[in-house]
Amino acid sequence: MTAIGILSKYKMSKTNGRVKILKELLGSDVALSERELQTRLEGICDRATIYRTLKLLTKKSVIHKIATEGTVAKFILKKTPEDHIHFKCTDCGKVQCMTGVVPGNIELPKGFIKKETNYLIIGICDECAKNI
Amino acid sequence: MTAIGILSKYKMSKTNGRVKILKELLGSDVALSERELQTRLEGICDRATIYRTLKLLTKKSVIHKIATEGTVAKFILKKTPEDHIHFKCTDCGKVQCMTGVVPGNIELPKGFIKKETNYLIIGICDECAKNI
DNA sequence: GTATTTTTGCAACACTGTCGCAAATATTAA
DNA sequence: TTAATATTTGCGACAGTGTTGCAAAAATAC
Numbered sequence: 001m002t003a004i005g006i007l008s009k010y011k012m013s014k015t016n017g018r019v020k021i022l023k024e025l026l027g028s029d030v031a032l033s034e035r036e037l038q039t040r041l042e043g044i045c046d047r048a049t050i051y052r053t054l055k056l057l058t059k060k061s062v063i064h065k066i067a068t069e070g071t072v073a074k075f076i077l078k079k080t081p082e083d084h085i086h087f088k089c090t091d092c093g094k095v096q097c098m099t100g101v102v103p104g105n106i107e108l109p110k111g112f113i114k115k116e117t118n119y120l121i122i123g124i125c126d127e128c129a130k131n132i
Numbered sequence: 133m134t135a136i137g138i139l140s141k142y143k144m145s146k147t148n149g150r151v152k153i154l155k156e157l158l159g160s161d162v163a164l165s166e167r168e169l170q171t172r173l174e175g176i177c178d179r180a181t182i183y184r185t186l187k188l189l190t191k192k193s194v195i196h197k198i199a200t201e202g203t204v205a206k207f208i209l210k211k212t213p214e215d216h217i218h219f220k221c222t223d224c225g226k227v228q229c230m231t232g233v234v235p236g237n238i239e240l241p242k243g244f245i246k247k248e249t250n251y252l253i254i255g256i257c258d259e260c261a262k263n264i
Numbered sequence: 265g266t267a268t269t270t271t272t273g274c275a276a277c278a279c280t281g282t283c284g285c286a287a288a289t290a291t292t293a294a
Numbered sequence: 295t296t297a298a299t300a301t302t303t304g305c306g307a308c309a310g311t312g313t314t315g316c317a318a319a320a321a322t323a324c
Contacts (some may be wrong), residue, residue, distance in 0.1 A: 013270060013321055042307080046273050050219070051312060067199035067252070069281065071311065087244060108230070111258030112219060118252040120199070126243030145290055145301060179277080183281060186299045202312060203280065 010060045017045035021053050031066050031074035031086065031095035066095055067118055083117040089125035096125070107122075134158075142192045147176030153185050163206035163218065163227035165197050198227055199250055215249045220259035228257070 003022035007014050024040050025032065032040075034050050042051075054075050057063045063075045066086050074095045076086070085098040098121070108114060125130070139146045156172050157164065164175035166182050173182075188208050189195045198206045198218050206227045208218070217230040230253070240246060244251075256264070 015271065015321070017272075039216070047311095048313080049272060050272080055312095067250075071203055071205075073203075073311085080281085085174075087178065087240070090247065106217065106253070108219070108253065108255075109258065111261050112253075113256040114253050114259055115222065115255040116253075118199075118254065120250040120252075121240065121244075121246050121248075122250065123240075123247040124245040126241065129243050129245055146300060148288070149303075179280095180282080180305080181303060184302085187281095205280090 006059055006062055012056065012060075017041075017049045020044050020052050021050060022057070025057075025063060025075065025077050026097045027078070028043045029096060031064075031068075031097075033074050033077035035072065036074075052080065066120065068120065068129055077079055083119065083120040085123060087119055089128055090122060094125060095120075095129035138194055142194065144188065144192075149173075149181045150185050152176050153182060154189070157178075157189075157195060157207065157209050160208070161228060163196075163208035163229075165204045165206045166169060166208075167204065194223035198252065200227055200252065215251065217251040217253055219251055219257065220254045221260055222254060223256055227252075 001009075003019045003026060004014060006022055007018060012018065020041055021037060024037055033053060034047065037050050037054075038047060054063065055063070058065045058075070061078060061081070062077050064086075066074045066076065068074055068088055076095070076097060079097060079099065086095055088095045088097050135151045136146060136157060138154055138206055139204075144150065152173055156169055166179065169182050169186075170179060178198060186195065186197070190197045190207070193210060193213070195207045196210050196218075198208065200220055205222060208227070208229060211229065211231065218227055219230050220227045238257060
């Protein structure tokens with residue numbers, strides 16, 4: 001799906017900034033922070049706009065907000081609606097989707113209602129592991 | 133294990149602040165942020181001290197640093213060394229340990245090395261679910 | 265093309281987490 | 295117990311994240 005297509009689907013105004021932000025996310029196989037997006041967009045839009053767009057896209061479930069170890073949140077396109085795991089490399093810092101690695105169906109204790117998941121494995125990614 | 137016991141075990145100086153911080157963590161079944169600790173300690177020690185202590189305890193694997201949805205990290209005593217899941221309630225904000233709920237053994241793709249996990253389920257906890 | 269609605273950029277803000285440094289406290293050894 | 299040494303603390307300053315109000319700008323609706 002294209003950036004414009006997604007914006008149409010969710011009835012969001014097609015502004016220059018939003019299209020560019022979405023394009024970056026569509027073209028990235030790793031999760032990006034607001035900072036990283038800002039760098040890639042080279043000042044096409046304001047910090048606040050990026051934050052607002054990311055918040056909106058997260059709310060619409062187009063992207064996934066990943067709380068990583070540090071203070072910064074990273075965002076990645078939701079490829080599948082199912083729960084899945086993300087991997088953060090402590091070496092290169094990349095956060096990526098672990099497609100194919102499915103967390104077993106987790107049964108919560110009685111009374112708990114699951115809305116969303118944030119599964120993160122921290123370690124060394126395959127690329128970095130080669131150089132050790 | 134007592135606060136003093138833990139400090140001895142890890143060869144950490146037994147300062148007033150550290151003992152109090154550890155006692156709070158030992159007495160809490162939910163994860164606490166630096167802010168929450170500060171409130172509970174009523175100014176017994178400085179922000180910086182709390183942060184430093186939490187960092188050290190995390191490094192020693194005494195506590196677990198949980199990256200929650202927002203910007204703030206929360207900390208909880210490590211009851212078991214195994215991977216386990218934490219649950220964050222969007223209603224009351226509490227983050228707790230889901231003992232008994234074990235994530236299936238997750239197999240990573242070839243080359244990836246796991247060091248640590250951060251599994252968080254977001255939803256409504258049993259207490260809050262009652263009042264809906 | 266104009267009117268209306270939505271979004272943007274800017275500036276200001278609160279908050280988190282870190283750090284250097286001198287003073288205070290804890291540990292060690294006598 | 296005291297003096298010497300090592301560690302930790304509090305303070306202030308700082309960089310960074312994420313949010314918000316508001317007027318200007320852009321997008322949508324008519």
